[in-house]
Amino acid sequence: MSNSNVSLYLDPQIRDWVLFPITLVMILVGVLRHYVVLLLQNPPKKVPRAAIREQRALVRSQILRATSAESPIPPTYYKSISQHLSQAFLDGTYLKDGPPKDESEKPKAPNPLTDPAAMDGMMAGMKTQMVMMVPQMIIMGWINFFFQGFVLIKLPFPLTLGFKSMLQRGIATPDMDVRWVSSLSWYFLNFFGLNGLYRLILGGDNSADSSRDMNTPFAAAAMASPQAGQPQDYNKLFKAERDNLEFAEGLYSWVAKDVEARVLKKYGR
Amino acid sequence: MDLTSSLQRLSAHRPQQRQRAQETLDRGLPLLNSGKYARTGDEGWETVEKTALAALDLGQLDVADRCLRVLADKFPASPRVECLTGIRMEATESPDMCLKYYDDLLETDSSNASAWRRKAIVYRNMGKLDKAVEELSAMLDTFYADVEGWLELADIYSSCQHYTHSLQALSHALLLAPQNPFYFLQFAETAYLAGDIPLAMKMYLTVVDMTDDDDTDVLDTIPTGITLRAWYGVMLCTQRFITDPRAASSSASNTPAPSTATLSKLDDLSKERLRTAYLNLKNESPPTTDSELMSVVATIIQ
Structure with a gap:
């Protein structure tokens, strides 16, 4: 267990060149994603x-x-x-x-895969999914490649051991205090926690928050299929x-x- | 005049209320000149739309054109702006041109309900009531929930004395908005014109039942506005029943007429209510005879 007297000292350069850039890049990617999704959205189809x-x-x-x-x-x-x-x-x-x-x-019920109207709905869902997946994969790869095993920040409050797997992902040390947060964990904390910030910046119904899509992968396609398919x-x-x-x-x-x-x-x- | 209060007042505006067009324009114009509409989001743009409609009502075409330009820049190819452009065209172009414009709109998007309704209104303004009714009925068959469309249809029918058809159109409006006493009043008045006195009486009483103040003792309240108008209608009906006994049996909708005892009670009650209203509004004692009472109350209602 960690001793409170013996502590790690974090280089302020890590704060300036790793912690802040990761956070900033994630925010900007979210905002960018919002606008790309807006661009990709088709106007609603005219119904005869x-x-x-x-x-x-x-x-x-x-x-x-x-x-x-x-x-x-x-x-x-x-x-x-x-x-x-x-x-x-x-x-x-x-x-x-x-x-x-x-x-x-x-x-006869048309096959949803051959019905162009149903395909459109499915494609729209897929496109949004892609806009979400690709940048998140790139960011994660970037963090894993450059900052693997970095300790970025120390939380100002004590936590139990249960949080170890959540806060120290990518660092295999059994003895370090749970308050230290690794780079990969910082990425995940941002990934799930930035929604409130996006709501402030972009308004209530923004499409910047990727963790929401993450919970329900292919939800859009699944929602559309019972109506379109039958x-x-x-x-x-x-x-x-x-x-x-x-x-x-x-x-x-x-x-x-x-x-x-x-x-x-x-x-x- | 600050922005929020003018926005609040403007959001209450409906295009139908022509008498308030000047007020709308007075409030909307500074907003348009200052260019602040863009900063307040959807509400601001809606205000510009209403200002355009008010300007068209008052014949200030230059203001309407400015609003239209602003809206067309912001929302290209929006059906709402296209419809507004059509209304602007109606002000100066020939009806045939406007019909062609609306036909084009409907060609590209056959489900554009507002363009369809405007088309019917253009026919009405041209005097082709049969075409207007045809278009409006077809539109309402598709877009059933358009209350204003039903009211327009009822209005067209009653403008050419087809009161039975008008009642049918109004009954759809009642189904769609059963909480609105004004539609009930319109139904009652149309039924009275159609000669269906028992039906009219029931509907007038429904309006009374809906609009009088339930919270306080009803006998202490003074009927005003729509309630007063409804009481006046009740009295008109009771007087018709008393002077013309055949009115009770001539109901096209087979509505039973009230019994003689109920009738006399209702007659007394409506007179008493009208007297109360007159006393409080004019501060003088009402005339004693029934016919005089009715004529003086008629002047207050107007």
Whole structure:
């Protein structure tokens, strides 16, 4: 165990030429990464009108159903809207490619690897991943090559032995005080700890923080695949929504049904 | 005038409120001249957009052009700026030119909802109401959640006395914003115009129920603003029921009319409310006869 009297003396040159450059380079790379990601981002793809109509048809009936227990509109209006929607769902009026011609004709799920739209989404995720991985690998290589085994800084508070593997990575000494931090550990501390600084410099939703991507590698691709890989069968969804509409119609009650009695009671008549 | 307060006031501005255009312009113009809009982020740019709209409302085309140039430099190819350019074109160019412009916009991006709505409005301004209704309905069929679009459609219908269609459009607006008493009031007034007195009465009472102050004893409160207008509507309806008994059975929406006992109570209550309002607003005792009361209250509401 280390003796408090016998201590290491760190050359101030290490502070000026190793500690500060590593920190500075990591900050600057993060800022650079933010702007590169901004450049790489594709503008959102334009969705054709028919597709939007198809996607939003369900929202129409959801809005109608959401208010049905305390509906603002009179019964005749509610019924006509509800039945019109139900009929339209049955006939497939809102389907992107028009009403289905044949019951047996089922749309085939396209392979996500051949579907260009799905590929785009995956490529975008990969590009961001690359922008994250490449500079971090280079920095780590740089530190490993030039500063391997350097002790950079002494923490001003005592720590238990458990922190040894975290703070003294790359130095194989069993006896050194845990407070001394090695160069590689300093890199990792920065890697996970700079997010707060980036948020100050670049604002809340920046893409400079690489440790976030690290936690969920290929998350973007994984998130996109269930949607892109399996196209929604809107025809089936619409058919299911008809049942919901019928159910909501049973729950329907007009908010103004006995408003006279309510107002009169409120005014004490 | 400091920047934050003018920004706060400007963010409350809606393009529809023409009467406040001058105020918006007065506040937006120093901001535009000083060039501070760029420093305040998104809010500043939004202010420039609103200033442009206000300037167009007031016919100050040079100011609008300056705003447009600033916005077009900052956001090239933004659909919002393109739409604003279209509105600027409507001020000077022929309607056909504007229609062509909007058609071009829709050609490149068929899902540009604001350009689609402007197209309908250009048709309306040209007097081609049938085309305007057609475009607006098609747009609302795709972009259902556009409350202002539904209100515009209702307005077009009621401008040519198609009150039943107007009510249908308004019912969609009500579904989308069931918390807004002003849409209920508009629905009630349209129903009254359509001759559906029982429906109008129910809707007026709903507005009363929504807007009166629940926290204090309601009998002590003085109806103002929208509540007063709703009480006036209630009284209009009760008077119609009393003078014209057929009104109770002529409901297109099959709404049941209130019973005679309820009706007389409501009639008394609405008169009492209107008298209270009149007494407090004018500080003089209200007229005793019903018809006089209604005519004097009508002048306060205006």
